[in-house]
Amino acid sequence: MEFGFKLSPSSAVNLDQVDLSLYERLAAIEPDLRICMACGSCSATCTAAPFTGMSVRKVILDLQRGKEKEAAKMLSGCMLCGKCTMVCPRGINTRHLILSLCRIYGTKAKEEGK
Amino acid sequence: MSKDNIVIIGGGIAGMTAASRLLRLGYTPIIVEESDHLGGHVAEWHKLFPDMAPAQDIVQRLAEEVSAANIFLSTRVLFINRLHDTYIVMLNNGVSIQAQAVLIATGFNLFDATKKEEYGYGIYDQVLTNRDLERWFTTGDDPRLNGHEVKRAGFVHCVGSRDVKAGNTQCSKVCCVTAIKQAIELKEKFPDAEIWCFYMDLRLFGKKYEDFYINAQKDYGIHFIRGRVSEVSEGLDGRVIVKAEDTLSGKPVKVTLDLLVLMSGMVCNATINPIATSLGIDLDSDGFLRSKDNISHIVSSGRKGLFLAGACTGTKTVPETIAEANSAALDIHLYLTEGK
């Protein structure tokens, strides 16, 4: 019998279970990662954003919420032009951060045999 | 030495600073303080932002500076009557003073956090207020914290502030930076703790406050989540579960904590209202005493010989309070010397 109900997985963020290992690994070599204040200047100026959805702000937020895959997926939408670095008011070297994240995520995936 | 009597109601930072200046100007002011000690709220604080200076230092220094004043502790003003150009101030110890000038420096009250029942203050042992935490930093003694290792803590901004339903639309101004200060102090005590601040806006307007914020993020790894805490409940293990929206992700968020600190706001201290209004001072829309105007005459009541200083007219930091008290002392001096 079909009652028209379905179970949806919860989209809530449970901070008790987030895996921050990637965030912490990145923060160890890019400590400025921690001072992002989510202003969105990086995404606003990004030439790729309208086409690929790239957003450094979201990458950082996803890492803080343990969403590694979402963060990594976004990286392919960046063309490393460096415009975001020019506008970041907190002086974060966002371009360098993206490169470091690519490197770490690649190594981490290899370690985990993915 | 001037024979003019000046009564200062309230012996907090505002009242003490004004008294200290007036002593140097040759007056012997009379401080009427309701509690049994001088210092007001600052006497309860541990360290002051933004330089982390010990709060006791300033309280002690001012107490020494005003030791030559006439100080009535544990004393209240019953009423004040105006008689020509003077004020008759009646105290509850039977003393009555004929004063040429009166300074109201009665400060603020901390918002009563039990009114925000959904945050569980007074219901769950793991929920403290900013005042409780300051006291614990100072005394090291709170039954709710004694012997506990804090592993996960949260700070709730805007408790009773910016809240129409709580009757306070105003921003309390000091609690964003106080949350950051307290989070840093807590992290210093428990270096392995994870700490989250739940904010609606971060209002870090003062000198070096933004640096303090960057410091908290970078050197102390404190997490900031934009979203107002909606409710707090108790889990099976006795810890509290905090719910909010992570508005930057657009997703509900929850976290289990062993300590939650509520940043209670600064609200008006209504005990002085009957006296103030009887002398013709109105209340402003935020409930605090109304100054003559909020730009160039904050310390003036608009009534002859009647002055205001400090947090009785609105939320103030310590440096702002001191600046106003100094300015009120000078205005009183000019009023008494240049003729009424």
Ligand SMILES: Cc1cc2nc3c(=O)[nH]c(=O)nc-3n(C[C@H](O)[C@H](O)[C@H](O)COP(=O)(O)OP(=O)(O)OC[C@H]3O[C@@H](n4cnc5c(N)ncnc54)[C@H](O)[C@@H]3O)c2cc1C
């Ligand atoms: C949690 C918290 C932390 C803070 N930390 C800082 C900080 O680190 N740095 C900073 O710059 N600021 C800080 N502040 C702000 C600071 O507390 C105020 O700026 C300061 O207390 C204002 O001084 P005041 O003398 O005007 O008022 P109060 O401190 O409120 O003093 C008023 C005095 O008047 C007395 N009184 C009241 N009514 C009467 C009456 N009817 N008759 C007689 N006496 C009366 C009271 O007993 C009290 O002694 C903090 C505030 C809060 C809430």
Ligand code: SF4
């Ligand atoms: S470096 Fe990447 S993220 Fe930054 S502006 Fe260029 S394309 Fe956008």
Ligand code: SF4
């Ligand atoms: S511009 Fe800088 S501070 Fe702003 S969101 Fe991007 S990385 Fe963060």
Ligand code: SF4
């Ligand atoms: S200072 Fe911050 S915590 Fe306090 S009321 Fe204003 S916004 Fe809220």
